Amino acid sequence: MQKPRIAIIGAGPGGLILARILHLHGVNATVFERETSYATRPQGGSLDMHQESGQYAIECANLTAEFHRIARYEDQESRIYDMHGNLLLIDDDVTGKNRPEVDRGQLRQMLLESLPTGILRWGHDLRSIEPNGNGTFELIFHGKASETFDLVVGADGAWSRVRPLVSQAQPVYSGVAFVECGIDDVDARHPELARMAGRGLTFFVGQSKALIAHRDANAHLGIYAALRALENWIEQGGLDLSSPHTTRASLALHFHGWPDKLLEMIYRSGDRITPRTIHALPIGHRWPNRPGVTLLGDAAHLMSPFGGNGANLAMQDGAELALALTHAQDWRSAVQAYEEAMFTRAEPCAAQAWEAIDQVFSDDGLTHILQSMREHAREGATS
DSSP, X not given: OOOOOEEEEOOSHHHHHHHHHHHHTTOXXXXXXXXXXXXXXXXXXXXXXXXXTHHHHHHHTTOHXXXXXXXXXXXXXXXXXXXXXXXXXXXXXXXXXXXXXXXXXXXXXXXXXXXXXXXXXXXXXXXXXXXXXXXXXXXXXXTSOOEEESEEEEOOOTTOSSGGGTOOOOOEXXXXXXXXXXXXXXXXXXXXXXXXXXXXXXXXXXXXXEEEEEEOXXXXXXXXXXXXXXXXXXXXXXXXXXXXXXXXXXXXXXXXXSOHHHHHHHHTSOSOOEEEEEEEOOTTOOOOOBTTEEEOTHHHHOOOSTTSOHHHHHXXXXXXXXXXXXXXXXXXXXXXXXXXXXXXXXXXXXXHHHHHHHHHTSTTHHHHHHHHHHHHHHXXXXX
16 A cells, blocks of 8 residues: 555644554654644643543553553542532542543643654644645645645644535534633642542532532642633623633622632632633534545534543544554545544534533533433443
8 A cells, every 4th residue: 555645733632643553553644733832831631531432542552551650540530519519429439440530731741752753843833725636735834834745634623724625514602611720739728629529520510500620630620610601701791801810700700699618619710711612513523525634533523521522532533543544455445434433433422412511501400410420420330
């Protein structure tokens, strides 16, 4: 098989897994990343790595030993409280559970360190992709020389610049906004909040709203204040971003009537506060195969974080595409087969994620999340 020249747009977990496995099999690829370095932005909180997807991809990448050094099996607890702070469900027995938490930054660093020098190009902001008459594609970057490839893989997230080559679909706003913040060194600085949040994922739910606490690496407590809101709610005055103090105060107003012991999670958070509107691609998003272009991860099947499948599916996509490319006689047919399998794999996850976020942020949200967590606990006990 003639090996294609492969460009991977985006150095997230999916793109890096793809590059790593291709490298292991002697297939060269180039990863182009818009950011100028690993330290350009905060990497975010933790991910739970699912055995059948994220961990499978890590195993395919021959990085299981490295993963075990950064995985936190002890942080698999889950708790549900109502909006008054009453604990309704706790699943704190992590014995035998196999969805360990891993810090996003540590996971990305592990993948970056697994690649040889020269595969990743930082500071390459893709301006456009131009098809050539011979079936190749020219990548044109802001302030950089253009380059030509046989296969372009869009691993560039929700607002992918590669996606328009195969699909006109655009992410749709879910109606739910998150405000991300957090508390450093929570065990020492705010032990009462650490005890309430536990060692895992904790929800406080009521009034179609939620405070979500997530135990991250290095005693960091990730906090997400989530509510139904217009897509332009901040522009309409829904959140005062003039200073961290005013942002915390205006955010707390959206949780009027919630007890102070819960609002302390907002008031005690640090100055890095990031509003996010939650978008998703249409359930069952797919496209007719176009030789020389494909997508993975959020670029292909963006979904809400409810279900924890986003990064896991992206990594599985990367692994499956890499294996298809290395094992097939015809790489174009291999890409088409990968896409069909990926469409089938992602659709039920996307449907579940859309249903979950819609149900949790409803008048009966507490009932829905209690039922979901009980089912999740039973699945964890039998996995």
